[in-house]
Amino acid sequence: MQRYDYLIVGAGMVAANAVDGIRERDSEGSIGILGAESRGPVTRPALSKKLWTDPDFGYDKIWMQPEQDPGTTLHVDTRVSAIDRQARKVTTRTGETFGYGQLLLATGCEPIRLDLAESERVRYFRSVDDYDHLRRLAGAGRHIAVVGGSYIGSELAAALIQNDCRVTLICPEPVLGGGMLPAEVADRLHQTYLDRGVALLSGRTVKTGREVDGTVTLELDDGSELAADGVMLGLGVEPCTELAQAAGLEVDGGILVDERLRTADAAIYAAGDVATYPDRILGRWHAEHVDNANCQGAAVGRIMAGSDEAYTHTPYFYSNVFDIAWKALGRLDATLEIVADSADDKGIYYYLEAGRVVGVLLLGFDEAPLDAAREVLAEPGPQDAATLTGRIPLA
Structure with a gap:
């Protein structure tokens, strides 16, 4: 069994920032990162924004690479299936075990899915692999249907229309962004998409779909159908709390932690998309955005390495389209x-x-x-x- 002083489950932005936080206070402790995806941490917002719209922002700039720290080992394609709190070890789906002195759960979120299988032309957009699939598919005037009108969906639709694609955006709200934005802002947003050439199917949802001979056909809630060369789905996400629940940790919209980002188990912490924490201004809070991943990741690293601080940052979130x-x-x-x-x-x-x-x-x-x-x-x-x-x- 391999053992690390600091073991991080989840190889996302929180993990990369946690390594930096640990190293602020502990230059020698061993750090292990167990990531379910095939690659290491990236600046995830770039996958739906800058990589599509900023020609000076290259693919090489997205990688965070915490494994460049000589005391940190990154294990990819490694999905943890169980935590043994008494023995202070985790077990992976392949039967490997990893011991820990302190454990950070940074498992993030998983996309909400429909009855439509993922393929080369159908992706529930979140990862670098999803971006790579979409890059291969985009361009040449191909028709891409984007499902979901929140952050990922609206940003992808804006990105694709600027990269030689024909785009249809399907969203449940009558006005794009209408459930979140003031009416005047939502109206401006909606009209901007129309003016830029995005076809909006607003007030519609997708029930199911099928893929035949290189065409994906979506069935909408009104009985109509839409055919496209590819489909990108951004229907929101759900925190990956199953591992924590199975270990007996408390969950309420995320893994419950205190102001020091610690669970009820003194050796286990949680941070980022998967954590529900006491925000000093907003009260009990759950944030699935990059500012929180960066700041909370660094803070939990310092705390695990001996800092007596509490997490007091109230994070912001943002979007840029057109x-x-x-x-x-x-x-x-x-x-x-x-x-x-x-x-x-x-x-x-x-x-x-x-x-x-x-x-x-x-x-x-x-x-x-x-x-x-x-x-x-x-x-x-x-x-x-x-x-x-x-x-x-x-x-």
Whole structure:
């Protein structure tokens, strides 16, 4: 049995940042990373953004490579099937065992799937392999259907239409982004996709599909069908909590951890997409975004290596499509009361619940005032248009 002082299950962005965090305090401890995918950590947002839209951002720039640390070993194609908390070891599906001094669960999320098998032309988009498949398929005017109107789906549709593809985006909302964004922003987003040539099938969902002779045919909820050369699905994700649950760790929308990112087992931590943690502003929180992966990964590494800090960062999330760029914190729910403070193409939108700001959307800023937004979120209220208008400068 191989044994590591620090064993990380999951080879994503959290793992790479955790190695850096550990090395800030412990230069000698052995680190093992067990990753289910065939390659190591990458800057995952680039797979649906910069690799498609920035000609100066090459494929070589996505790799994080924590294994370049001489005391770190990366094991790919390694899926952990069980944790023995008493013996402090994990077992893989192939029967290998790895012991640990401290264990970090950074298993991330898995895409939500339909009754449609994955193939060369059908991918539930998340990994580098998915990107590679799509790159081979894209171009030459081929028709790609993108299913799902949230982050991955909307970003992929924007990327593909700019890379010589015919694109149909299928989303459940009548207006793209309408469940999350203020009406005026969602309307602008929807119209921008139409203006750029994306065919929008809004208010529609996919029930199932079939692939025959190089064509994928989707059956929609209204009984209609859509044929395409390829299908990319971005239907959201679900945290990979099964391993933790089987080990008797508490789960509630993610693996429950305290302010030091530790589970009820003092030797086991969780961070990133798979963790539910006590945010100092937002309360019990679950964040599936890159800022949290970076900051929480580094913090949990330092904590595992002896730091007495707590994780106090409230992460932001963002999206860039065409000429629309935004960052946000907290809850974006279009059914909440929304106070708009906007001018030209720049705006700040406050989401209120019972008079308290629970979410802030920052639209069109080169340098978004994230700290100022965090200050507003931290206040108990009550707030309204009179107290919020002009609170954060638009200039």
